[in-house]
Amino acid sequence: MRPTQETYAELQQAFDLFNGELFSGELPACLFTLQREKKTDGYFSPNQFGRRHDGSKADEIALNPAYFGVVPIREVMLTLVCALVHCWQAHFGSPGRRRYCNREWADKLESLGVMPSKTGKPEGKRTGERIRGYIVEGGRFELACQKLLTAEFELSWADRFPARHVSAETLLAATEEEMSELEGAEIELADETPTKPSxxxxxCTTCETSVWGKAELQLGCRVCNSAYEVNEGEPA
Known part of the structure; x- marks a missing residue:
């Protein structure tokens, strides 16, 4: 077994296909990492890595392996394509600050056959922090994803303890079909040491300042008069 080689070869295969099908092959090569960031399925960081000796730079695409075994592969690929849109913005557009998904990002994602939505449903906000989306039937992403999955593509390795890094809602939504191919890996859905953030x-949705407080507060920023949103990926 060569788990490192298998995992990164599969991610590179997916990157190459989506780059060609959705971005005309114009995206530069990225460096993949696996990061278990709480309630975050993935993210993009521009110029995160530098190559010794020649000064070359590479963007980072981080994916959370805890999701690999509890959501359909197409959902992992959706996370990848959302990151690729951030990559496209970094090189050819005008990205929002940090991980903010702005209107340009939302419009580009929609043009690829993914409807941006905070909730994953039609009424969700198109812009803001941690925006994903839902797949448009017959759209470019769905067609590209079908092409990838018909090429005997799979994610061979998955985190055996996803409950430590995935929301309870995601675990409850995991179906027997999604788990069937991972039975031999003995995926543990129960978290033996659950913790509840205090x-x-x-x-802030505009200036990105942060504050902490009890749950369900309605806060406004006195600097720019914008609303604060819950930052689900970083409980205190």
């Missing part, structure tokens, strides 16, 4: 982190 405070919630709120981040």
């Amino acid at each position: 405070r919630t982190k709120y981040t």
Whole structure:
């Protein structure tokens, strides 16, 4: 077995296909990492890595392996494509600050056959922190994803203890079909050491300042008069 080689070869295969099908092959090569960031399925960081000796730079695409065994592969690929849109923005557009998904990002994602939505449903906000989306039937992403999955593509390795890094809602939504191919890996859905954050982190939607407080507060920023939103990925 060569788990490192298998895992990164599969991610590179997916990157190459989506780059060609959705971005005309114009995206530069990225460096993949696996990061278990709480309630975060993935993210993009521009110029995160530098190559010794020649000064070359590479963007980072981080994916959370805890999701690999509890959501369909197409959902992992959706996370990848959302990151690729951030990559496209970094090189050819005008990205929002940090991980903010702005209107340009939302419009580009929609043009690829993914409808941006905070909730994953039609009424969700198109812009803001941690925006994902839902797949448009017959759209470019769905067609590209079908092409990838018909090429005997799979994610061979998955985190055996996803409950430590995935929301309870995601675990409850995991179906027998999604788990069937991973039975031999003995995926543990129960978290033996659950913790409940005592405070919630709120981040301003415009100037990105953050504050902490109890859950369900309605806060406004006195600097720019924008609303604070719950930063679900960083409980205190």
